[in-house]
Amino acid sequence: MLRLLRYVLVTLILLLVFLASALVAMRYAIRGREVSVPALIGLTPGEAERSAGNAGLLLAIESRYYSPLQQGRIVSQMPEAGARVRRGWKIMAAESLGPQRVAIPNVIGQSEHAAETNITRRGLEIGSVAVMHAPGTQPGTVLAQSPGPDNKQAASPRISLLLSAPDNAQMYVMPSFVGKPITEATAVLQKAGFTVGKISTVAVDPGAGGPGMIVRQFPAAGQKVAAGRAINFDVSR
DSSP states (O other), X not given: OHHHHHHHHHHHHHHHHHHHHHHHHHHHHHHHTEEEOOOOTTSOHHHHHHHHHHTXXXXXXXXXXOOSSOTTSEEEEESOTTOEEETTOEXXXXXXXXXXXXXXXXXXXXXXXXXXXXXXXXXXXXXXXXXXXXXXXXXXXXXXXXXOTTOOOEESOEEEEEEEOTTOSOEEEOOOOTTSBHHHHHHHHHXXXXXXXXXXXXXXXXXXXXXXXXXXXXXXXXXXXXXXXXXXXXXXX
């Protein structure tokens, strides 16, 4: 009985050694058939096919699209260069059609939203966006663009915009008109480009001055106000 158990144990050990050896041999056999994918981007299709063939691989041009790369060059590949694959593997690649030439739309004077719509519907992109104060211009209006609208051969560009600032109106610090006649304040404000809004009369202490004197103002002195804003007053009766 002991001899039989010993025989079975030896048999199992030999079987495990055989399986391990077979696994190692299979792994080395598979690894021996693996190759490194060459770098094909920037090559012509002919050059790329030869490079792939020298590595024991195949090449398939599956698509063509516009890119900054020169026309007739490989612009992308899958698997990527350096990947390990089996011999005979097919590399999927794309060929460049070269830079796409487009006419730049004129968006000067348009709102930011309208300009973005006109740019993106042509397959272009918004580049950098800067703002500046431009009194007399609607906030968010395109003041300038780059490339300009006269550029007819831009290569897949991003169009940068210069917009009028959101707080584009010229701002002033409100002076104090309290204690002054409403007629004087009206003349000063109209000359500065403001308008006189609502004038309310209120009862005041007789010693505070005669009728028509400014008691309160809205906005108050010291506040910032935009040009053209209406200024309201309370004046004495």
